[in-house]
Amino acid sequence: MIGVTHYVALSFLLFAIGVTGVLVRRNLLTVLMSIELILNAANLNLIAFSRQLGDLNGQLFAVFVITLAAGEAAIGLAIIISMYRLKGSVNLDDATELKG
Amino acid sequence: MGEPFIFWLFAAIVTVGAVGVVAMRQPVHSAICLLLSFLGVAGLFVLAHAEFLAAVQILVYAGGVMVLFLFTIMLVNVKRAAGEPYVHTQAGAGLLAGFLILAIVGGTVVASSRLRSLTGAGDLADPTRLSSTSITRNVTRVEDGRKVTSPVTETVIGNSQAVAWGLYRDYLLPFEVASVFLLVAIIGAVVLGKRTMERVD
Numbered sequence: 267m268i269g270v271t272h273y274v275a276l277s278f279l280l281f282a283i284g285v286t287g288v289l290v291r292r293n294l295l296t297v298l299m300s301i302e303l304i305l306n307a308a309n310l311n312l313i314a315f316s317r318q319l320g321d322l323n324g325q326l327f328a329v330f331v332i333t334l335a336a337g338e339a340a341i342g343l344a345i346i347i348s349m350y351r352l353k354g355s356v357n358l359d360d361a362t363e364l365k366g
Numbered sequence: 367m368g369e370p371f372i373f374w375l376f377a378a379i380v381t382v383g384a385v386g387v388v389a390m391r392q393p394v395h396s397a398i399c400l401l402l403s404f405l406g407v408a409g410l411f412v413l414a415h416a417e418f419l420a421a422v423q424i425l426v427y428a429g430g431v432m433v434l435f436l437f438t439i440m441l442v443n444v445k446r447a448a449g450e451p452y453v454h455t456q457a458g459a460g461l462l463a464g465f466l467i468l469a470i471v472g473g474t475v476v477a478s479s480r481l482r483s484l485t486g487a488g489d490l491a492d493p494t495r496l497s498s499t500s501i502t503r504n505v506t507r508v509e510d511g512r513k514v515t516s517p518v519t520e521t522v523i524g525n526s527q528a529v530a531w532g533l534y535r536d537y538l539l540p541f542e543v544a545s546v547f548l549l550v551a552i553i554g555a556v557v558l559g560k561r562t563m564e565r566v567d
Binding site for chain 2: 267271273276278280281283286287288289291295296298299303309310318319320323326329336337338340341345347348350357358359
């Protein structure tokens with residue numbers, strides 16, 4: 267019997283993989299993709315508890331999360347493009363302006 | 367067979383895709399793995415009786431966001447030498463932090479799974495509650511030559527309809543705010559993506 271615990275466990279795994287990607291990868295594009303993974307993990311949680319409790323509000327919140335993710339992807343990719351224009355690369359190691 | 371099999375199948379797809387995103391060297395390969403992960407999540411949405419959201423997931427993520435990613439990958443030339451590292455210089459600390467989060471959140475999940483109120487086997491709610499909602503609206507009809515308005519309560523069937531009623535009735539203001547947010551995001555993306563602002567004297 268698949269219960270909410272299975273969904274939560276999968277969502278947590280997805281979240282951990284996404285966080286690891288954000289922390290480890292050098293390429294900004296991959297970092298942004300990892301952020302999308304984290305948002306997907308949050309959605310999976312919302313849907314799981316919506317299913318468990320029979321409450322539609324979880325699905326409605328997930329709709330807003332998807333909206334935010336779309337906007338975040340658009341802005342993030344625009345920032346990556348302007349960084350590429352500035353630096354000629356999309357590597358995190360090259361963004362050193364704020365380094366003391 | 368049945369529901370558990372489908373769940374594990376989609377869970378495997380999601381996990382393999384997610385690991386691929388982090389592990390693949392080339393961003394294009396990461397994007398394809400991300401697509402795999404998105405589709406797996408959409409399958410899980412269907413399994414959890416969120417059919418409308420599954421469709422939105424495929425349209426917005428697998429359609430829109432993925433195209434955006436692929437365009438950006440094509441715009442920024444990300445070819446690199448074979449020996450060049452694909453993790454940054456602080457990756458060791460990052461990996462450690464990742465495992466720490468894995469341990470903390472995993473421990474929380476395991477601990478909370480013992481709570482009867484969350485996992486009791488028979489506790490799953492009736493799925494029809496996710497695909498039907500009762501609405502009350504005023505209906506005007508003509509009676510004896512006069513207009514009579516009276517509230518009528520009816521039940522709508524279908525996940526999309528239920529989500530729509532929730533979205534446009536209970537969450538109308540957040541919905542409008544989200545549309546303003548999307549407008550801001552579009553304008554911001556265009557401004558950031560423009561070549562250079564040329565001053566006109």
